[in-house]
Amino acid sequence: MGTEARAMMLVEPKHFSMTSIPTSDIDGGGWLAVEATSISGADVQVWSGEARDVVYPLIPGHEVVGRIASAGPSIPYPVGTRVVVEPRIHCGECHRCLNNLATCNRRRPINSYGFIPSIEPPGLWGGLAETLYLDPSARVHEVTDDVPAEVATFVHPLAAGHTWAVELPLLQQGEDVMILGPGPRGLAALIAAKAAGARWVGMSGLGHDRDRLDLALRLGADIAIDVETTDLAGAIAEASGRRPDVVLDVTSNDPEAVFTALDLVRSGGRVVLASTKGNRAFHFLSDVIVAKQLTIRGAMGATTVGYQWAARQLETDPRIDDLVSHQFPLSEAPRALQAAAGLLGREELISVAVTF
Template identity: 30%
Template sequence: MNDMIRAAVATAPERTELQWLPKPGVRPESGLLRVAATGVCGSDLPYYQTLPQTRGPVILGHETVGHVEQMGDIARAKWGVKEGDLVALEEYIPCGFCRFCRSGDFRLCNATDWRLGGMRYGATGMNVAPGLWGGYSQYQYLHLNTVFHKVPSSVSPRHAALALPLSNGIEWTYLQGGAGPGQTVVIQGPGQQGLACVVAAREAGAECIIVTGLGTPTDHRRMELAKKLGAHHTIDIQSQDLLETVADITGGELADLVIDCASGGTDTVVSAIQLARKQGRVILGGQKRKRIPEFDSDMIIARFLTVKGMRGHSYQSVELALQLIAGNRHHVTDMSTHLFGLEDTDLALRTLAGKGVEDAVHMVIDPWM
């Protein structure tokens, strides 16, 4: 069976099966990664629910960490890595020559958007040869335009899998949101991204970090973790008036920066704008897939607000994330709560929908367990 590998294949909406697949050969312009760990991202849930129906069988998982197993001569000359290196991958597979790639913002390259026919790790169907485009597998095929990050020697693969969610927090809070010393930051939603924003805000020196969530047991446990990671206050929006509580905490000044990481309805977009002080900034990170009815856009004008929509992370933010993980700054590795074998991939994905294990924050699949 040395020429066969195991992978968890999403074969239909909300159905994942273990399969044995042929181990592909490597061309001069490609390579092969021996997967060590792959994080389970909240964005995997809509893929799990819909992608197998629209793209056929697919190997999900894009927060991949592993050792470079093999690479062709063209790839070797381009990548700057060697066999055996432990690396973390970005999900993006950019073209490398458009204006966004040339300016370093390759996440905006159309080639990274699978909805426009592009490729992305964890979202490309197995009908695209050789099919091993996701991390829920023992091996992952490496495209010539793969974006690599070398993992510091002190970091385990399990914790390195936190790099992408943590990089989103750094990107949204610090690089795009401008959080800094003396500022008040409100973070809506205590999921992976919200907790990552807490770590980034604390690292940036924010004076007051407030995290909001629901009155569910899950959110309460996550808000307790938020305090350990550096939040100063948490608000249960089902038992406390959100605007009044933030006004009380800030002496009526409200927030310099509000980051909406909440999934679901559009109410948090409106509250994010309401919570920002004059000249404040609002970062919208949680996709709603819904329209906002009767939205009063004059609030943005009256308060002279800056409102930004976020799309993923930058190369810089991933590098900064790996540095924070290496030093376990602000207890960031506590975000990694569950480790599963490949046969439990479906359980991990169902957990994202609240149908699996309890108390999960960041889950990791180890395909060799």
């Protein structure tokens, strides 16, 4: 490892600058030599300026795979081990950490890789850099060497998919799950729900999601519906014969999806909301929650249990190879963000990674 790391710094929304940041002189923690970082919808929001409370400049990217380059006592693996780093850092002492929430606020706006401003020492808090700082509280998980690094980044959406589709709704074998939104996390939730023994899993998306919906069918979805051309409730009734036990909203910034989820789910069912709506207000009728006696969970981030499951799934599931469709080198990070935002076209777009 060198004494400096090349980094793509986001100086302000949509304005990257390649820079070098020193990697010496840390107390505790360690350094990760980054191999690949996938670009999520949250990264696109940081890049475009739509994310709340973000302070620039920062280095985006929180779905990182790399090899441990230097390790203090907090790192449970030797130098050279390939790991994924949980994006969320948990100080373990604030009221949010003590309540087991995903959003530690020891650092602003949230204590998470890809969101911490570069003025916070030692500056290397994002995956769009050759080196990532491993905070003493960071949680890392060993992942297999047998897949390309960009494929290994899919552990991150897989972990979230397991947390949201299996852990939070307490999914039982034989239950039906409807997933709204066929992005990487939606596809990951499909894999996790099927692996957990769901009887039936449906997926929905928009017209421009055609390739993602086709992939959902190849991954075992029982239906994959374009809601712009097909009535979703009718399609579910025809295909499964009953209302889903669990509905998961992982759409991209679509307030309507909340109503759809509450409408589709069976009485007594569970709704997991894992997608924010750009802070927009909308007219809301709560009676359906009472009348149908629903359980609603808000979901942020993946649990450590989710990461452990995802790291095992990566070793045994060759279908994950198909889930990273686009790769760019660090110097083309601006194009990677554009691709992830769908601005370079959505044909064959599944997910995007930057590789080193």
